[in-house]
Amino acid sequence: MLKNWWYCAGWDHELSLGKDALLARRIAGESIVLYRKPNGGVVAMEDRCCHRQTALSCGRKEGDSLRCMYHGWKFGPDGRCIEIPGQERIPQEACVRSFPVVEKDNWIWVWMGDPIKADPALICFAVGPGDPAWNIKTSQLRVDANYRQEIANLSDLSHVAWVHDQTFGGTNAWSTVKSKHTLRPRGLDTETWLRGVPAVRFVQHLFPVGTLVDMCFDVQMTLPCNFIMHLKIFSAGSNTEGPSDGQLLLDTYSCQAITPRDEDSVDYYYSWGASRETDSPGMTDLLHEVIGVAFLEDKRILEAQHQRMKEKPDFRTIDYIHDAGPGKLLWLLDKFLKEEAAEQASVVEG
Amino acid sequence: MLKNWWYCAGWDHELSLGKDALLARRIAGESIVLYRKPNGGVVAMEDRCCHRQTALSCGRKEGDSLRCMYHGWKFGPDGRCIEIPGQERIPQEACVRSFPVVEKDNWIWVWMGDPIKADPALICFAVGPGDPAWNIKTSQLRVDANYRQEIANLSDLSHVAWVHDQTFGGTNAWSTVKSKHTLRPRGLDTETWLRGVPAVRFVQHLFPVGTLVDMCFDVQMTLPCNFIMHLKIFSAGSNTEGPSDGQLLLDTYSCQAITPRDEDSVDYYYSWGASRETDSPGMTDLLHEVIGVAFLEDKRILEAQHQRMKEKPDFRTIDYIHDAGPGKLLWLLDKFLKEEAAEQASVVEG
Amino acid sequence: MLKNWWYCAGWDHELSLGKDALLARRIAGESIVLYRKPNGGVVAMEDRCCHRQTALSCGRKEGDSLRCMYHGWKFGPDGRCIEIPGQERIPQEACVRSFPVVEKDNWIWVWMGDPIKADPALICFAVGPGDPAWNIKTSQLRVDANYRQEIANLSDLSHVAWVHDQTFGGTNAWSTVKSKHTLRPRGLDTETWLRGVPAVRFVQHLFPVGTLVDMCFDVQMTLPCNFIMHLKIFSAGSNTEGPSDGQLLLDTYSCQAITPRDEDSVDYYYSWGASRETDSPGMTDLLHEVIGVAFLEDKRILEAQHQRMKEKPDFRTIDYIHDAGPGKLLWLLDKFLKEEAAEQASVVEG
Known part of the structure; x- marks a missing residue:
């Protein structure tokens, strides 16, 4: 499937801060987890811990970060591991693939390819439910x-x-x-x-x-x-x-x-x-x-x-x-x- | 599986004219749709439109014919396409495979092989529910x-x-x-x-x-x-x-x-x-x-x-x-x- | 998977004599049927008749033996065929694979490998529900x-x-x-x-x-x-x-x-x-x-x-x-x- 493209991951209200929602999606053959940071920004990363591959969507939001609830590894919104309970050293390669995200017209858009190419201008025109007209x-x-x-x-x-x-x-x-x-x-x-x-x-x-x-x-x-x-x-x-x-x-x-x-x-x-x-x-x-x-x-x-x-x-x-x-x-x-x-x-x- | 043989596709009352029934069957590895013409005769054809392959059993009976309800192509009881909405020319090859059908002893029999060899005498003896004895x-x-x-x-x-x-x-x-x-x-x-x-x-x-x-x-x-x-x-x-x-x-x-x-x-x-x-x-x-x-x-x-x-x-x-x-x-x-x-x-x- | 090992097939009370229970299990890739003899001993054999492969767990206990209820072949607790209804001669090779069984700590243990190596001492230590302490x-x-x-x-x-x-x-x-x-x-x-x-x-x-x-x-x-x-x-x-x-x-x-x-x-x-x-x-x-x-x-x-x-x-x-x-x-x-x-x-x- 196309990689360097924006894919819709759902409606913005699905990522409710009130419900502390984690969203598990399958997009273009990849398992993705999405969540909303306290400041409202949306994070998308691969729904797979780099330690033992269990789903991060079974995990727990902690501020801007996501903690895997198998062994407690914690990942920042960029996918980089920032805590490994029981071990001080965090290996350089301990990170989860993250994906560029844009919210537009009440849809959440995820870029599945090379992040450098993720130009929001490529997202299609739409009229969202938030449009007052x-x-x-x-x-x-x-x-x-x-x-x-x-x-x-x-x-x-x-x-x-x-x-x-x-x-x-x-x-x-x-x-x-x-x-x-x-x-x-x-x-x-x-x-x-x-x-x-x-x-x-x-x-x-x-x-x-x-x-x-x-x-x-x-x-x-x-x-x-x-x-x-x-x-x-x-x-x-x-x-x-x-x-x-x-x-x-x-x-x-x-x-x-x-x-x-x-x-x-x-x-x-x-x-x-x-x-x-x-x-x-x-x-x-x-x-x-x-x-x-x-x-x-x-x-x-x-x-x-x-x-x-x-x-x-x-x-x-x-x-x-x-x-x-x-x-x-x-x-x-x-x-x-x-x-x-x-x-x-x-x-x-x- | 054997092709030049009669296979039973069901009981005659399943093809009710009253219910305007279309019957979808899987027979010897082929998807078949069956329907009854207004004169009572039974038609069997491949349950697959020759245009985009959708199931004709999602279609609509129209007299002796069957219309695919995706783009409206209409097929006669012999499987030949007789109408393509929006296009006058009907390509020669626009037809759906049809199968010889015989009703005998209240069973519907379909011949899955070469139609030329479809001899009704090859259908097995049976005593149907319609037999007065x-x-x-x-x-x-x-x-x-x-x-x-x-x-x-x-x-x-x-x-x-x-x-x-x-x-x-x-x-x-x-x-x-x-x-x-x-x-x-x-x-x-x-x-x-x-x-x-x-x-x-x-x-x-x-x-x-x-x-x-x-x-x-x-x-x-x-x-x-x-x-x-x-x-x-x-x-x-x-x-x-x-x-x-x-x-x-x-x-x-x-x-x-x-x-x-x-x-x-x-x-x-x-x-x-x-x-x-x-x-x-x-x-x-x-x-x-x-x-x-x-x-x-x-x-x-x-x-x-x-x-x-x-x-x-x-x-x-x-x-x-x-x-x-x-x-x-x-x-x-x-x-x-x-x-x-x-x-x-x-x-x-x- | 490991073969020369004991595998747990369940709790002893599952093989109730009162319910005349036959237990069908899948263990390490093999289909197993278990039953309890009138003297209380447990039998485990492949859940597959040597005649036509149907599941012996669809069968019937008869004393120490198990009868396949497709064509009535009867197997002793060692898996050897002891009766073929309608035929006097019982072929030498007419037998179902049987497995060593040990009950310990209210668990039923089955040995999936070479019976000669089935040493009960290899079963792990445990404290069963039957232990009065x-x-x-x-x-x-x-x-x-x-x-x-x-x-x-x-x-x-x-x-x-x-x-x-x-x-x-x-x-x-x-x-x-x-x-x-x-x-x-x-x-x-x-x-x-x-x-x-x-x-x-x-x-x-x-x-x-x-x-x-x-x-x-x-x-x-x-x-x-x-x-x-x-x-x-x-x-x-x-x-x-x-x-x-x-x-x-x-x-x-x-x-x-x-x-x-x-x-x-x-x-x-x-x-x-x-x-x-x-x-x-x-x-x-x-x-x-x-x-x-x-x-x-x-x-x-x-x-x-x-x-x-x-x-x-x-x-x-x-x-x-x-x-x-x-x-x-x-x-x-x-x-x-x-x-x-x-x-x-x-x-x-x-």
Whole structure:
């Protein structure tokens, strides 16, 4: 998996100082423990004591530090061992790998590669639940599928018509619409306009029967697998290109960070909510509820797919028109994977 | 596993039109989805979309066809793709493997090999619950054992005395009786007479204490692993060979189709019931109840055996006299497996 | 794993004659069945019929013998087959491997190697619940960890201060104390004195606030992994070496036999109790309760450690001063493992 990238390790409120929380995560094949220092800063280190390998997440926070509760070795927030009970000398090599951490948009981001390259500017844009302009609720989910499947799922919204027929669906327009894909250096933007169509099913009851709308799904995906969607619903206007000239009925942001745990599972941290301007009582609860249902719809499909792919790893599949988005983004992923592999090889040779 | 053979995929009532049922099965290492067309016909195809491999059993029946509910590809009952939402061109190779299906004796049979060779005459004889001459009830069971163990178990009924001591047992005659084995082209017939013995334990309370009976177990086994037993109980007669000259007290059929899912588990579809002529109130319920208990007795023994075999795959076992039936049938199985392998090799070379 | 060694198979009361118990165990990678003969003697044999490998623990005790309940083969307590229903001839090789068994200190001990070498004198010293001088209660636990981890855990009690902070802990003295390790031919003795310290936490409420005590942890470990601890608590005396001159407040024995099932799990048979002389109402119940809690504390740490070790089998760990005990005992284990491997190789060559 990609190493020199930011991975989401969860929501900031999971690292509660009140609960003195230690968070154990599996990220890109590594076991990580996270905790919050008294000053609020977040520490991430390998969840493995350098003495006998037991999980530091079974340990105890002591101020800025973390003590392994097997034999009491204590590690500073940089991972360096600062106390070995019963022994004065602390070996130079007694340290646990630590990882750069940044909190942004109420997500905790961990850099899994070379710390020197950990540039916070590389973290994807998002709108967090703390943003005062939006009323956003959060949740999370485990899915037993490979993250490449998630990338493919999220970069082709035509699946909405089928997987989410009872939630986000409600129009056939998904099949024939042309999305506009724009490759970015580290991701893919996809803009999709559905015009003069019924609204997504779960809000249809809010409008008079037969109401048609214009909807804009403005999606920014960033590798490894982060999905930021700005969804706007307008009353149906007359424009067939460019912005809708209808009235803005509902303006929402859904931010989704999907973190590969290993080749067979991901942790999914997601949110949704309406802008303060277009919000109404119960609206964000409705969004929160329906996205929870919809992600179980995805989970069922993706886990079945994952099983089938493991049964026949060499099965030859057939592509079609809507695979353009997934194709571009997986191509970009593979490009970066190859670059990192080449870099790694040159380091080893050097 | 054998490919050019019929495998039982379940009871016909499982494919209810009322429930709009899709059935997902694992048969001989393949994932299969089954559904019933509006005209009642049954379709079986690989449970894997040719686009992105997700399970078609998560899909939706539409008339005769099946739609994958990931991206909406629609497949006719022959597996050929007939609609790709958003794309006019349907590639020639866009099809899912379909399997010949026959319904017979209320079982659904699927042919796992070359469709050209799918001759319904090869399906084993059975007496289904729909046969008006018999009052038969059905059930099913998963057993975590290899199907070769099931073949060996069912082709040597001497195990009845021990495994089923509290159900089908009740006499020591099993140990010393000589069964008559007759190899058929695709299976083995075994006829066993127990004469002047106590009845099988679960019906002993129906007769006066000390009643002796003649019992005939007439078994037809057909590969891969189907077991049809005609059990007749007579009052004890004077004949020591050939048919009993006692009075026919109970005449029953038990039909059992055991389908290997993979090397480690089977699905077991079974039935039992009395002839209308010898039935009495509650009799078929009694048979249905006792066979359910007895198959849990088998399940316990076979699953323990399976574990032990996996622990020591090279353990050298010791044969004895009652292994004749299992020996013949497993020999036949191996012969067909070798033939299919040779055929496959010649196809590959050719 | 070591073969020419005694392994504990459980508590004697588990082989109840009243319940006609058959015990299935996994010991050092072998499946074993144990039962008690009418005269009270215990039989251990491989839990695998030599006919078709099914588990003899699904079988039936018949006097001194054990009958396989698949096809009725009957085995004497020496493992030799003595009856094959339906066949007069009993092949010479029809026998199940049997294992020497000794009951000692209410534990059942099984010798997993060459029976000729099975010397009962090699069984470790212990104080059983049947010893009239002590009031001892027993229990057991499964831990999903490798037995080498258990050896390391038990031969370095400094972990008590951290893992068992809320139970056996209560003093920092563990970190700096010097234990006296004495290697024995088949194990390691460790004597640890803590002087002028608070008592172990779970009995602190029994004494006036601020009470200091002298405590002696006298531990005998014997390979593969047996742990016998004599713990004495005295009022704090003035001696800084040798026996305490304080008053003996509590005198206890805890005996623990840890049996490797396979590379990934152990069965833990343990006891604790006070001497009749220092016992008081509820004291042994207190010991029994707290050791149950403490062993769940160990289980959590060891199972997390086991997971981490499997994730990175080649991870380089760092040793420290308290690894002396584990180092000595694991060195001894490896010495014996090498000796047995060499012996085995010479037998094969010879």
